[in-house]
Amino acid sequence: MADVVPKSWKPKADMQRIHVHWTAGGHKANSTDKAAYHILIEGDGDLVRGDKSIAANAKGSGMKQASHTLNANTGAIGVSMCCMAGARESPFDPGKFPMTEKQWNKMIEVVADLAETYGIMVTPVTILTHAEVWPNLHIKQKNKWDIVRRAFDSSTVGHKEVGDVMRAEIAAVMDRDLPEIPVDEIPQEMKPPKYRVSGVWPSTLNFRDAPNGKRVGSLPERTVVERLGVVDAWWRVRTRQGFIGWVFSDFLKPV
Numbered sequence: 001m002a003d004v005v006p007k008s009w010k011p012k013a014d015m016q017r018i019h020v021h022w023t024a025g026g027h028k029a030n031s032t033d034k035a036a037y038h039i040l041i042e043g044d045g046d047l048v049r050g051d052k053s054i055a056a057n058a059k060g061s062g063m064k065q066a067s068h069t070l071n072a073n074t075g076a077i078g079v080s081m082c083c084m085a086g087a088r089e090s091p092f093d094p095g096k097f098p099m100t101e102k103q104w105n106k107m108i109e110v111v112a113d114l115a116e117t118y119g120i121m122v123t124p125v126t127i128l129t130h131a132e133v134w135p136n137l138h139i140k141q142k143n144k145w146d147i148v149r150r151a152f153d154s155s156t157v158g159h160k161e162v163g164d165v166m167r168a169e170i171a172a173v174m175d176r177d178l179p180e181i182p183v184d185e186i187p188q189e190m191k192p193p194k195y196r197v198s199g200v201w202p203s204t205l206n207f208r209d210a211p212n213g214k215r216v217g218s219l220p221e222r223t224v225v226e227r228l229g230v231v232d233a234w235w236r237v238r239t240r241q242g243f244i245g246w247v248f249s250d251f252l253k254p255v
């Protein structure tokens, strides 16, 4: 996909996750925001670069990290929407600087770009909101409810609900640029099988662009994939989010 985030903001680094926040500030990025996050999205959709490089949060970088998530900053890119100062969770009041649909949509494009750049899969443990960090990663946070509400959409409420909508939208943006899958050309015997990643935990299964090719992502234990093709021990698979790539078949078990 085209660069949404400028290339110079995306240094080479080994990153595992993207955490999406709101700043609990106004619609413009201030110095506190820039210290805490890598990328800020203002109310009108403009992007502001944080003070710290994304590479600072890579494991063992030796640089001072952007400190956006309690005890979970290493390997994690912090993206934040500038909004929600003075907001209240219950009864819900978005305050004077509600999240705008424009900045939400820009956030989706930003995260899709980062996910592609850093080879991060769209899963609930790799691309998540701050409110999902505790339930999904089991790392305790302090009353963080970003993001359990979208001010412009009263029908989606809850950390899982908002997170799932976010990931579906991110995956859809990433899928836009993928080639069509010629399903009719797949022989019948290769159509149905679904497999589950098995036996890689606590590591993950490498997801490659070709048989034994470049690593473009990783599949966590228990990820379900469809098999699209076979070359020796390498299988071409499609994830539920629509990613297509190659994996080593020893770690796939029939569902």
Ligand SMILES: [Zn+2]
Binding pocket: 020, 021, 022, 068, 130, 144, 146
């Ligand atoms: Zn947060």
